[in-house]
Amino acid sequence: MTAKQVFSSFLDLVFPCSCIGCGKEGIWLCAKCFDSIPTILANHCPFCEKKTLFGNTCDDCKNHHFLDGAISAIPYSNELVLSMIHSWKYDSVHQMTEYLARFVSQSVFRAQRRVKMRAQKFIEQGIQKTDINSFGSIPAILANMDILLQPIPLHPKKEKERGFNQAYALAKYIAQNFKTFHIIDIVERAKKTTAQATLSGTDRTINISNAFALNQKISVKHKHIVLVDDVITTASTSDECARLLKNAGCTSVWALTIAYGHPIKA
Ligand SMILES: [Zn+2]
Ligand SMILES: [Zn+2]
Secondary structure, three states: OOHHHHHHHHHHHHOOOEOOOOOOEOOOOOHHHHHHOOOOOOOEOOOOOOEOOOOEOOHHHHOOOOOOEEEEEEEOOOHHHHHHHHHHHOOOOOOHHHHHHHHHHHHHHHHHHHHHHHHHHHHHOOOOHHHHOOHHHOOOOOOOOOEEEEEOOOOHHHHHHHOOOHHHHHHHHHHOOOOOEEEOOOEEEOOOOOOHHHOOHHHHHHHHOOOEEEOOOOOOOOOEEEEEEEEEOOOHHHHHHHHHHHHOOOOEEEEEEEEEOOOOOO
16 A cells, blocks of 8 residues: 555545535535436547547548547536546545446446347348357457456556556556456556646647557457547547557557546646
């Protein structure tokens, strides 16, 4: 336990928690506020925002990007989600991890159900089960296939400052909800970068290029990888990781995040 975490536990004892949405005492997020968060899974290309079925990267962007798509549970503009992420990341309210992971898991479950129903329709129409995945490029994560969850790593120095890596914490909780999800630790930070939130589009791509390296001890050949992070904005971080992973022989690389859109500057 870091000094920051000890201090945070001490604060919990002195000042009991209250719901971040309505202020109800004794809970970080009450059931009523949790249920009030609308699920609007991103259904657009993560690079140009053209409408696509599951958040797949569109055919045009596929020509100059590596990420196959992004599954995100909610727009970042939702006030409640915004406060949850903020208190989680910047005020180190670790209890938020469980709520946010539950929220992402529920969104994935719902999407998996929709894909299953769609597949059922295809089967009823006489299309072979083995051919279904080729329709509309269904991401492996929604087709209930084995996937490897790779949290986006923080630079060790930044992780020490913050006390935890939010992407690892989130991935750990999400993985507990799915039998087919396995966490891996193959991507590592190779250099310290400027916080992406402080930069605009092209600068983000330059800032993040060669920021990661692969730990070659694990083979990812022919595997489906899902990169986990809290928010996806320009997708340049995920795309840079996807570039490395695709070069190492991965079949597909998707991103899975709580929110999509533009976060406030920290
Ligand atoms: Zn509440
Ligand atoms: Zn696009």
